Structure formats: structure tokens, C-alpha cells
Amino acid sequence: MARKKLPNTVNKLAECNDGHLRIDIRRLMQHARIPPLYWNAELPESGALSRYADKLQNNLKAGIGLLMLGPNGVGKTFAACALAKKALEYTARVLYIPAPDLVQAYIHEWPFDDDVTMATAFRTRHLLLIDDIGQEYRGSGSGYSEQQMVNLIRYRITYRRATVLTTNMNTDQLKETYGPGFASLLQQGMVNIMMTGADRRKEGRQKLLEDSGVKQ
Numbered sequence: 001m002a003r004k005k006l007p008n009t010v011n012k013l014a015e016c017n018d019g020h021l022r023i024d025i026r027r028l029m030q031h032a033r034i035p036p037l038y039w040n041a042e043l044p045e046s047g048a049l050s051r052y053a054d055k056l057q058n059n060l061k062a063g064i065g066l067l068m069l070g071p072n073g074v075g076k077t078f079a080a081c082a083l084a085k086k087a088l089e090y091t092a093r094v095l096y097i098p099a100p101d102l103v104q105a106y107i108h109e110w111p112f113d114d115d116v117t118m119a120t121a122f123r124t125r126h127l128l129l130i131d132d133i134g135q136e137y138r139g140s141g142s143g144y145s146e147q148q149m150v151n152l153i154r155y156r157i158t159y160r161r162a163t164v165l166t167t168n169m170n171t172d173q174l175k176e177t178y179g180p181g182f183a184s185l186l187q188q189g190m191v192n193i194m195m196t197g198a199d200r201r202k203e204g205r206q207k208l209l210e211d212s213g214v215k216q
């Protein structure tokens with residue numbers, strides 16, 4: 001169902017709060033469709049991601065995006081959502097979408113809010129996070145999903161709109177899936193961050209077992 005339109009800037013949103021200038025970050029995160037699991041995500045204090053985040057306002061203006069590569073559970077989505085939260089300090093036009101939903105949104109012409117379609121929002125948001133590229137349905141063999149993805153990224157790079165991509169694929173697999181043109185496009189408009197380390201989901205496992213009551 002289409003949702004109510006939010007004001008386009010954080011300042012306007014602040015004015016809406018009946019004189020309270022506190023920005024309702026939770027409302028902004030909901031509007032940006034950041035999944036609740038990642039609402040508490042924080043950026044690291046050092047490293048490449050932290051340096052990119054330090055220049056986030058400039059990177060948004062220049063449309064310099066980020067490709068986050070790495071295996072399951074290393075914290076790619078967490079980091080992407082932490083970036084999205086920081087971006088919400090500068091603009092309300094932020095959108096998170098898992099790659100499988102992106103393809104469905106094109107096929108079924110999903111609405112974004114009262115008068116904007118998701119397809120338009122994908123092109124126009126100041127920051128778009130496409131989570132898990134390579135996981136979208138590509139089984140039809142028509143190349144539709146891959147073409148939609150490449151066309152969108154091409155548009156966003158051309159119009160200097162920053163995009164954050166996360167993926168479990170390596171650069172060779174990306175090239176094989178989306179074509180050499182895609183790899184070349186990414187060179188033009190994005191920087192790569194390789195995330196490594198242990199599967200962090202295992203860390204939360206013990207707490208989950210205890211919280212659930214299954215384990216004492």
C-alpha cells in the first residue's frame with residue numbers, strides 16, 4: 001500500500017513536529033525502509049568505511065557510491081544501514097532495498113508513497129542502498145533482472161546519485177553476472193570496500209538461545 005509522503009528535507013520534517021526541532025530519526029529510518037534489525041547500527045571508528053563516512057556529505061553531493069564485498073555475516077548490511085542513518089542527517093531522500101525486492105518492485109510496479117513509484121524513487125533518492133546484489137531472481141534467463149540493475153546503476157552514476165551496493169559475489173562473479181560494462185561503470189562511480197572477518201551472526205547465537213528460553 002502507498003504510504004504518506006514525508007517532507008523531502010530533514011529541516012521541513014523538524015518544522016512539522018509542532019515546534020519541536022528534534023528530528024524523529026526513527027520515522028526517517030522507517031521511511032527509508034531501513035530494516036528494524038539494523039536501527040541501532042553504528043559506523044566503525046576507523047578504517048576505510050569510517051573515512052568514507054567522514055566525507056559522506058561530499059560523497060552524496062558528488063554521487064560517489066560504495067561497493068561492499070564480503071562473505072555472509074561480516075556486517076555488510078549493518079555497515080550500509082549505519083551509513084544510511086548518517087545520510088539521514090543530511091537528507092531524508094534515502095532508500096534501502098534488498099536486491100530481490102528491487103526486481104519485484106519493477107515487475108509489479110510497487111508504489112513508494114502517495115505519488116511516487118518505487119522505480120522513480122530508485123532513480124531519484126540521494127542515497128540508494130541495494131542490499132545483496134546477486135541474490136535477486138535471475139532464473140528466467142531473459143536477462144531482465146540483470147538489465148534492470150545495470151540500467152539503474154548507469155542512470156544513478158550518470159546523474160551523480162550515490163549508491164551503496166552490498167554483495168557476497170567477488171568482482172569476477174559480478175562481471176560474469178552483469179557483464180563487463182557493469183564492472184566498468186562501477187569503476188567510474190564507486191569505491192570498493194572488502195569486508196572480512198568472522199560470521200558475526202554466531203556472536204548473537206548464545207544470547208538468542210538464552211532469550212528464547214531454550215537454553216538456560
Ligand SMILES: Nc1ncnc2c1ncn2[C@@H]1O[C@H](COP(=O)(O)OP(=O)(O)OP(=O)(O)O)[C@@H](O)[C@H]1O
Nearest residue numbers: 071072073074075076077078079132168200201204
Ligand atoms: N559492527 C558490528 N557490531 C555489532 N554487531 C554487528 C556488527 N556488524 C554486524 N553485526 C551483526 O552481525 C549480524 C550479521 O551482520 P550483517 O547482517 O550486516 O551481515 P552481512 O555481511 O550483511 O551478511 P549477509 O551477506 O548474509 O547478508 C547482524 O545481526 C548484525 O546486527
Ligand SMILES: [Mg+2]
Nearest residue numbers: 076077131132
Ligand atoms: Mg546482508
